[in-house]
Amino acid sequence: MIKSEKLVYEYTRNTDDGSEIRSKVLDGLDIDIKDGQFISIVGHNGSGKSTLARHLNALLTPTGGTLWVNGLDTSDENNTLLIRQNTGMVFQNPDNQIVANVVEEDVAFALENTGVPTGEIWRRVEKSLATVGMLKYRSTAPNHLSGGQKQRVAIAGVLAMKPKCIVLDESTAMLDPGGRKEVIEAVRELNEKENINIILITHYMEETIYSDRIFVMNKGKIVMDGMPECIFSDVSVLEKYNLEAPPAVYIADRLKKAGLNIKKSVLSTQDLVSVLAEYKKGVNNGNSNKGS
Amino acid sequence: MLRDITIGQYYPTGSVIHKLDPRVKLAGTFLFIISIFTFKNYPGYIVSLIYLGMVIFISKVPLKHILKGIKPIIFLMVFTAVIHLFFTSGDDILFEFYAVKITYAGLKKAVFIIVRLLFLITGSAIMTYTTTPNQLTEGIEKAFGPLNKAHIPVHEFALMMSIALRFIPILMEEADKIIKAQSSRGADFEEGNIIKRISGIVSILIPLLVSAMERAKDLALAMDARCYHGGEGRTKMKPLRYTAKDYISYGIILVYMVTSVAAGRFI
Known part of the structure; x- marks a missing residue:
């Protein structure tokens, strides 16, 4: 469970002429995330979403307000290690977060750091590699893996800590479409089967359609908060925050504006296909005007 | 090239x-390296050769592969041998032609230096052929572990080494990309005099350095996020443990030291 009250992160920067600029990256956030939820955080560059992510496992600590992760205050240094075990983090660049030269040793890294006994390390490494479907690559060098596979190894490395929550900080940004799908499928499965809280930070709106809740961030504030159907119900609001709706939502929106009668909410391409198929049936029955 | x-x-x-x-x-x-520098005479080298040959045979690394590895240092060997050959003074002159003088002592020294370098390179190459860089790092960490008490950060050095090894292929790939990017903008690394070429290399090194720094920053963050907090209280997934064959090998090494040094110094 993650809860924050008036969470503020601000830093001062010295300019060349000696004056100080204070920028508030996070501006009084109040969040309340329940266990087992799949949360997406979207926002354009500089909206503060990555900064928020880094607060969630105490890589950054608030300069104002309080953030509790599983009831632990992140500002308290004694809690840091425990918070990091509970909240794992997967970063953007797959190469820059793999420490060891062999897949299984990398998955073991966090366990070695926290002093887990050797036998237990082996069991947990095996289990987490199997969960993300990377067990057969256990003794491969990470350089020989694809981007999506590397991110799955990174997820396994986090999973081995048995976390309650996994934060993916733009982990799909550097991957090709195939790799993105691999990673999203892996975390969705973790969310459904292991009931692990997933916090997905992303640029790609189509990845957010399966989430329980979406936060839209802008200038350090959460400006929209709701279920995907609700967030994507009005494309023009998203555009105000420099965000693009997923392609299917966008097309449905345009069709609606062109006069097509779409009542169901459309999120994925499948939704759109079924809605259009229904519409076509209607046309064939002869009770509607010309299709496009 | 690398x-x-x-x-x-x-x-x-x-x-x-x-x-x-x-x-x-x-x-x-x-x-082994220490031993070959203690020998004063041939018999020691013969004992060394027998042991080295045995180790190569047991390791199953083809001799051809080992010889290929020696190739790059042949010039160095010949060079040092020639210097010893011509510039060793002695009474036992084998050959004299104006200022050029070859003594028996010089010839002996030249042969010894070649054999020593050859043994030195092959001996250490056998170690690296049969040990992965990771195992080597772990071995060094464990072997020098006691130095931790003298506040020498052994674990940190070992981790640095293994991370460096992990990033070598990544940075090589990156260098490749930068070279292509700079060439496509008209940079020329093959032509021109030395100064021109060196300034060309700078245009590769600086972007490479910047990107390495970025990677280091990312990696540090990722390690922090995975609870890294120094070597204290760490456990190992694959801890090093001696088995029977290791003790036997120590025994063989001991026997080798005694026999070779005895042969090399006293026969």
Whole structure:
């Protein structure tokens, strides 16, 4: 469970002429995330979403307000290690977060750091590699893996800590479409089967359609908060925050504006296909005007 | 270009030597090198050769592969041998032609230096052929572990080494990309005088350095996020443990030291 009250992160920067600029990256956030939820955080560059992510496992600590992760205050240094075990983090660049030269040793890294006994390390490494479907690559060098596979190894490395929550900080940004799908499928499965809280930070709106809740961030504030159907119900609001709706939502929106009668909410391409198929049936029955 | 160097690249054959504890191999190589510098006469080298031959045979690394690794240093060997050959003074002159003088002592020294360098390189190459860089790092970490008490950060050095090894292929790939990017903008690394070429290299090195820094920053963050907090209280997934074959190997190394030094100094 993650809860924050008036969470503020601000830093001062010295300019060349000696004056100080204070920028508030996070501006009084109040969040309340329940266990087992799949949360997406979207926002354009500089909206503060990555900064928020880094607060969630105490890589950054608030300069104002309080953030509790599983009831632990992140500002308290004694809690840091425990918070990091509970909240794992997967970063953007797959190469820059793999420490060891062999897949299984990398998955073991966090366990070695926290002093887990050797036998237990082996069991947990095996289990987490199997969960993300990377067990057969256990003794491969990470350089020989694809981007999506590397991110799955990174997820396994986090999973081995048995976390309650996994934060993916733009982990799909550097991957090709195939790799993105691999990673999203892996975390969705973790969310459904292991009931692990997933916090997905992303640029790609189509990845957010399966989430329980979406936060839209802008200038350090959460400006929209709701279920995907609700967030994507009005494309023009998203555009105000420099965000693009997923392609299917966008097309449905345009069709609606062109006069097509779409009542169901459309999120994925499948939704759109079924809605259009229904519409076509209607046309064939002869009770509607010309299709496009 | 960097990929062509064969000395020191792991050569998996699954032999007994490959499976030995890296500490044994480190100690063995170290003692072997010391031994060949104590010899005063031929018999020592003969004992060394027998042992070296045996180790190569057991390791199953093809002799051809080992010889290929020696190639790049042949020039160095010949060069030092020639210097010893011509510039060693002695009474026992074998050959004299105006200022050029070759003595028996010089010839002996030249032969010895070649053999020593050859043994030194092959001996240490065998270690790296049979030990992965990771095992080597772990061996070093464990072997020098006691130095931790003297506030020498052994664990940190070992981790640095293994991370460096992990990033070598990544940075090589990156260098490749930068070279292509700079060439496509008209940079020329092949032509011109030395100064021009060196300034061309700068245009590769600086972007490479910047990107390495970025990677280091990312990696530090990722390590923090995975609870890294120094070597204290760490456990190992694959801790080093001596087995029977390691103790036997230590015994063989001891026997070798005694016999070779005795042969080399007293016969």
